[in-house]
Amino acid sequence: MDGARFVRVEQRRPDLRFPFPNNFNKRLEGQSVIGLGRRAKYLLADLSSGEVLLMHLGMSGSFRVVHGSDEDAPGKFHHVRGKLTAHDHVVFHMSNGAVITFNDPRRFGYMRLIAREEFNQDPMIEALGPEPLGNAFDGAMLAAACAGKKTSLKAALSDQKVVAGLGNIYVCEALHRAHLSPKRRASTIATRGAAPTERAHLLADGIKAVLNDAIKAGGSSLRDHRRTDGDLGYFQHSFRVYDRAGEKCPTPKCKGTIRRIVQGTRSTFFCPVCQK
Numbered sequence: 001m002d003g004a005r006f007v008r009v010e011q012r013r014p015d016l017r018f019p020f021p022n023n024f025n026k027r028l029e030g031q032s033v034i035g036l037g038r039r040a041k042y043l044l045a046d047l048s049s050g051e052v053l054l055m056h057l058g059m060s061g062s063f064r065v066v067h068g069s070d071e072d073a074p075g076k077f078h079h080v081r082g083k084l085t086a087h088d089h090v091v092f093h094m095s096n097g098a099v100i101t102f103n104d105p106r107r108f109g110y111m112r113l114i115a116r117e118e119f120n121q122d123p124m125i126e127a128l129g130p131e132p133l134g135n136a137f138d139g140a141m142l143a144a145a146c147a148g149k150k151t152s153l154k155a156a157l158s159d160q161k162v163v164a165g166l167g168n169i170y171v172c173e174a175l176h177r178a179h180l181s182p183k184r185r186a187s188t189i190a191t192r193g194a195a196p197t198e199r200a201h202l203l204a205d206g207i208k209a210v211l212n213d214a215i216k217a218g219g220s221s222l223r224d225h226r227r228t229d230g231d232l233g234y235f236q237h238s239f240r241v242y243d244r245a246g247e248k249c250p251t252p253k254c255k256g257t258i259r260r261i262v263q264g265t266r267s268t269f270f271c272p273v274c275q276k
Helices: 024-028 116-121 137-148 154-157 168-177 197-217
Strands: 008-013 033-039 042-047 052-056 062-067 088-094 098-103 110-115 259-263 265-268
Touching: 024 110, 052 116, 088 265, 098 137, 110 116, 137 154, 137 197, 168 197, 168 265
Parallel strands: none
Antiparallel strands: 008 088, 033 042, 042 052, 052 110, 062 098, 088 098, 259 265
16 A cells, blocks of 8 residues: 555445545545554554545454455455455555455444644544553653552553553553553552652563564454454464463462453453462
8 A cells, every 4th residue: 555546435435433534535536655654553644645544443444455356366365354345334446456445344443534734633643642662662651651540550551541552452461471460550650759660660561572472473363353464363372361261370380360350341361369
């Protein structure tokens, strides 16, 4: 998609989670993609028009990419996910021959067009916290974001204003690596002056480590996640606690058993012995 031009855009319904921007297809057609990126859970395409196409997959959204007659070629791998064409809501026909289809059965995804100079002030972007794999992210930054918070550490890490893009699985896994309880009050990783404690440094390191390991493994394929090449991710085979309720804690010499509790309607998995 990077460097290609939108030849034709099919918008097959007026809305997803939110209405599409006015003249969505006409504002895209003829424009070239000059860069691709990501911010938190948003996919971004910088356009030659000076706008940014912001895309969110929601809970069930996915992109299907085919080139020419690839879709019908024997022996080719194709994504099983999102093949019911009734849920194909947007189709991008690109100048390089690629046809990119956005499929979303639940319609929780959405797309917006934002002027590049207004991007960082956009309500969807402005309140986002730091990227956990960014160079600036460390224990001090995490402690400052959690200082004074009365909520649980699990809830704080799940807040996109504290850390951008962390999902439920990786919060559970990072907390276990740092040996911190998900029920611990978030403010306890900072001093009264908002300086980082050793817990903050351990947690920041744990977040970075689990994300880097997950990226190397291609992500976690629990239901329908696939990598960009169509292959499954394998990080689910390396989970320490997530979906491991009733199993022995993998921490060396720990005699604990992984437990499952519910926090904020989401499942939390942790070891009550080594996570304090």
